[in-house]
Amino acid sequence: MATVETAAHSDTHDMSGDSWSGGAQPFKASYGKLMMWYFLVSDAFTFAGFLISYGALRFSMPTWPVPDFVFSTTPFNGHGLPLVFVTVMTFILLASSFTMVRAVQEGHQENKRGVVKWMILTIIGGLMFLGCQAWEWNKLIGEEHMTIKQDPFGTHTEAGVYLAGDGHYVEEGDTFKAGESYLVHKHDGEWAPLDYKVTEGADAGIVKSQSLGPKAFGALFFFITGFHGFHVFSGVLIMLIVTINAATGLYSKRKNGYEMIEKVGLYWHFVDLVWVFVFLLFYLL
């Protein structure tokens, strides 16, 4: 990609049988860049371990919280807006990936001002993403009482009608169909599931009570989005350090096309890449 061919790269084109003396670069990539790639491979396997266990557990459950119901609130009292907030989060991360590409390109041009400008925008994007995630977590933990052990989001497996405390039918919004989701609320620190009467199927006429959703959901959600969020957080820290170094002129002295920015860029794009799959598995499917 570099339009300015670096000194290190032009050396590698001429390896006159000298491969064992340490002068040649494997795959025409510097040590740092190659090792960043291999770190990302190992990190991909870590995330894959998490996501595959998510898949195995989800496949083993009779019901699973419906994402369009779980993730349907936005700040400023937005309700019933499925996936809107998380789509905004995705766009923030994508945009920060784009600004990172621009920073790397300015680095190849040895343009210090450009690098610092686009890096600052990338850091802002990362911080915005973290802020959104903090809001989402706060909502789920504080208001909806989801923990790593308890998942208040359930799904009805059969159609029915809600009952009031005295056994009478609730007047408004009282009927529901199979597959509809509900949130079990807490009153004075105790779960308060609603009673309902089944109207169709083999169990018709039987009074049942709402139950909590699959336990694994909370643990998987918080550990996987938390691990990803931790990557975003460390990415922001690394980018801060690198941006300060770039601004003080450390990398322009190296005359290698701001390779450090490129390496951090690889990491940042990887964080975006992981989000593509977290987004797919938790929010879309």
Place this chain on the structure above:
Amino acid sequence: MAHLTYEESKKSAMRIIIILGIITICEVLFALLGKGYLKEGIEFPPAILGGVMIIMSVVKAYLIIFEFMHMKYEAPGLAKSVLLPTLLLVWGVIAFTWEGSDWFKRRDKIKTSNEQPVKDVKVGSIYDPATTRNIG
């Protein structure tokens, strides 16, 4: 290494981010439409719904790796050494979702066998799988 000029690479980055954005919007609309949230009555079979969204996500992953991370411009050996090991994960996904759906099937089996009365097993008697209740 350098296949694009500065101006060309700037344009290419802009193009890729727009494509990524469009795919993301399509994914979200497809997810909402397919489950019947946008319009009552329209629903896609889960297999098609999931398959299309997985394909769109893989396309996004391809664009991020090959364009944004410049895998396209790296030495072929580097690309292979990074991408081929991740193919092992394909088997991981198949094996564990397979296993997961088997756990799902066993759920009913465990439930029904739990409802059966437990046979008396005398202390010191030899364990006989044919007569002893099998939890599996």
